[in-house]
Amino acid sequence: MTDLISTVVAKYNYWIYITLMMIGLYAMIAKNNLVKKIVGMNIFQTAIILFYVSIGVKKGATIPILEHAHGHEHHVVHAVDYINPLPHVLMLTAIVVGVATLGVALALAIRIYNNYNTLEEDEILAQIREK
């Protein structure tokens, strides 16, 4: 039992992302309203972003900006002193691209609403079948 608890506590960050991801995935699959699906997509995205950022963390390290000053030759840099910059780079672009894709999703939702006067998936499908 203590074994189990220590495993859970040691990796609690992964548990949080998995929970968030499950919430997002469930919203995308099961929700009937298109806007709720879009919200689910964003929750999913947040889970991935948090997951990536947490990969970069190192114990006792600082942000990946090197100490520097004019006139001083830079001293030797040790990789253990700075957190991993790579996940930050990937997520920085992913956040902005996420906003852009959210915009496209909302634009599509507006078009669908203009055509069918509803955002409920089953009602839209019923209207398509009627035609």
Place this chain on the structure above:
Amino acid sequence: MRIIGLIIVVVTGALLIYAATDFPAWSDPASPASTYLSPYYIEKTMEETSVPNIVTAVLADYRGFDTMFETTVIFSAGVVCFFLLRIPRREEPEIRYYRHVLTGVTIQLKEGYKIPPSADFERIDAVWTPPDLIIKTGCRILIPFIQLFGLYVIAHGHHSPGGGFQGGVILGASIILLAISHDLRTAVRRMSEKLIAILCAVGVSIYAGTGALCLLLKQNFLDYSALAGVLHVDPITARSHGILMVEIGVGIAVLATMIWIYNNISSAGRYRQGL
């Protein structure tokens, strides 16, 4: 559907939890992600590019090709929103409303009539509500500082947290704040749709153009050390300057796209009242 969805989600979650037991522990310096490529970036960035902010250097230099297409994705998203939603201006006559700025008197004009653009009258929508004085004044004071901060974030991305994406979003947010606090017409008067579309394309072109310039100077695409001869600096500083050029391009593209997406979505493509 609900049950099937729940089963899928639970199975996926269970698989992930099972997989998570093999993952490295929280903040482990010896984790695979921190041992393969990132030590190279951390130790060599200063020597190779003279940029202290490793994130900026990796973003715009080592992974410059990736970032270029990220910018293209953002550009495409803006264009897609425009094509999906924008309703072309109809030329058919409609009832127009004008407000006299000094007195606040609203005039309704019959179909087909219009007042030529002047400082005395501003055109408003049928559902126009006067913006609150406190909000209006507060935003008027805030917006210049937000824009200044956005420029700082872009220009200072080499030495502090920041860069083109962040600064561009801040600049875009300042115009969106104008649209929210006043109305969409005010924001569009400040920054017309044509200007936004041009800026959007210019931003991506600056990025791709910097890459192409390196190609013309007999180096690889986006290898900024080729700019050393043009800028009269050593190749290492040239990489730093190349990153700045690219970041400015990204900033312009992101700024324009954010406003474009907001304008189209908030007014459903009609460019009327907005939110």
